[in-house]
Amino acid sequence: MATTGQPKASNDGVPNLPYFTPAHISDPGVPFTPSSSTPTLFTPLEIRSKRLRNRIIVAPMCQYSTAPTGPDVGKLTDYHVATLGHYALKGAGLVFIEATGVQPNGRISPNCPGLWSDAQTEGVKRVSDFIKSQGALSGIQLAHAGRKSSTMPPWVAAPFKKPSLRATKEVGGWPDDVVGPTGGPENSWDGKGLAEDGGFWPPRQLTVEDIKDTVDAFAQAARRAVEAGIDVIEIHAAHGYLIHQFLSPITNRRTDQYGGSFENRTRILVEVIQAIRKVIAEGMPLFLRVSSTEWMEESDLAKQYGSWNVDSTIKLTQLLPALGVDLLDVSSGGNHPEQRINMFASKDYQTKIANQIRQSLKAANLKLFIGAVGLITEAEQARDIVEDRGSDKSIGEEANAAKEMTDAKDGKEPMADVILVARQFMREPEWVLKVGWKLGIDIAWPSQFLRVRFPKL
Known part of the structure; x- marks a missing residue:
């Protein structure tokens, strides 16, 4: 037995797990x-009943690594x-499970995960349990790929020198059940229908x-995600997947209650949000990922039909707090091959849009957390997004300033409340550390890795 005042001589495990994993001496990150x-990047953030230990989130990343049949x-x-x-x-505050199909034909590929069956809940629970045992929150992105579904993993398509390869029935695909708001060969994602050089299947139009x-x-x-112990749910309405297809007048040519006007085109998203909030607890955060613009404003299609742009997103954003959405995850692009931006040529194009949306919310006196996602690879850049660049204050801000969505001192304000990082985690899982x-912060490392901590600067 340890003497009073001496460190406890034990190696306690995380409770309520069917296996042993040590409880960290201090929470990593x-x-x-x-x-x-x-x-601010390393201060906690409370969203409803959940508390992020820092502002760095692992964004959903497709891995194409589940059984296809x-x-x-x-x-x-x-x-x-x-x-x-x-x-x-390694210290992330919230870790998202990749885009998870809510229906079998909602997967991007036959190898993408799903949560359309109770039989799939246990696998999600196992992943969630381990994420939470390390002090992070667990999240899942619920999605339907729409007309971008039934394709092969990118490394399968690569040898064919194609950006996309259709998944046939022989490999678990569903060529006859690819769907979208509008159907027909001309509405395949690449517009090539069943042509030999095409990479996507033509969709059929969804009925009401x-x-x-x-x-x-x-x-x-969402109900199954709750049963699996997931902390945060995100609705995927970006990157040209089904809900984004409904939002855009370029891909939604319907003439019923789900097409035409802004109200009609956003109807499916509003109904999805409402349906999810009914089955999850009041204290459970709900995130929404959108493509803030599809980068089609200057295209001939946009001149004919209009497009989904930043103004559209700002208009949508005004509706979200009352619907029960807590955070807007601001991305862009993905709905059409004619989009006119090289997203990999700029590191801050999306964060600038995120800031514009945030300012519009402030002007409307609405509270909604904003997440910035993009190619963030430098520590100093990540810090500047959630802090006030050029402020004469210390580099940190009180966590409460972001939590309450108020201005920073001297009338200045962060660009976003959280940072969502994807590819950089694949290169460096220890990116948070x-x-x-x-940044010269003395942060905790996992107990098992303490002997290899970076030396203080």
């Missing part, structure tokens, strides 16, 4: 001694525990009954 000089179709595996769990181990079934599928998947080190 959290400063040992938070102070007024701690960068059979009894294990769509189920998460040890691969997902290993990859997603490692990001949590189909749409109702899809809305319910989102709700049922490296960011802290570069």
Whole structure:
């Protein structure tokens, strides 16, 4: 027995797990001694009943690593525990499971995960349990790929020198059940229909009954996510997937209650949000990812039909707080091959849009957290997004300033409340720890990795 005043001589495990994993001495990714000089990036954020230990979120990243057919179709595996769990181990505040199909035909590829069946819940629970055992929150992105579904993983398409390769029935695909708001060969994502050089299947147009079934599928998947212990749900309405297809007048040519006007084109999203909020607890955060613009403003299609742009997103954003959405995850592009931007040529194009949206919310006196996603690869850049560049104050802001969506001192304000990072985590799972080190913050490492901590700068 340890003497009073001496360290406890034990190695306690995380409770309520069917296996042993040590409870960390200090939470990874959290400063040992938070102070007024701690960068906002490394301060906690409370969203409803959940608390992020810092402002760095692992964005959903498709891995194409589940069984395409059979009894294990769509189920998460040890691969997902290993990859997603490692990001949590190394200090991320919230780790998202990749785009997860709410219906079998809602997957991007036959190898994408799903949550349309109770049989898939246990795999999600196992991943969620491990993420949370390392001090992070677990999240899942619920999605339907629409006309971009039934394609092959990118490394399968690469040898064919094609950006996309159709998934046939022989490999678990569903060429006859690819769907969209508008159907026909001309409405395949690349516009090539069944041509030999095409990479996408032509969609069939969803009926109103189909749409109702899809809305319910989102709700049922959310229910399963809750049963699996997930902390945060995100609705995927970006990157040219089904909900984005409905939002855009370029891809939505319907003449019924789900097409035409802004109200009609956003109807499916509003119904999905409402359906999910009905089946999740009041204290559970709900995120929404949108393409803030599809970069089609100057195209001939936009001149004929209009397009989904930043003004459209700002108009949508005004509706979200009352619907129960807590955070807007601001991305862009993906709905049409004629989009006119090279997204990899700029590091801050999306964060500038995120800031514009945030300012519009402030002007309307609405509270909604904003997440910036993009190619963030430098610690200093990440810090500047959630802080006030050029402020004469210390590099940190009180966490409450962002939480309450108020201005920073001197009338200045952060560009976003959280940072969502994807590819950089794949290159460096220890990115959170490296960011802290570069910024000169003494943050906790996993207990098992303490002997290899970076030296203080």
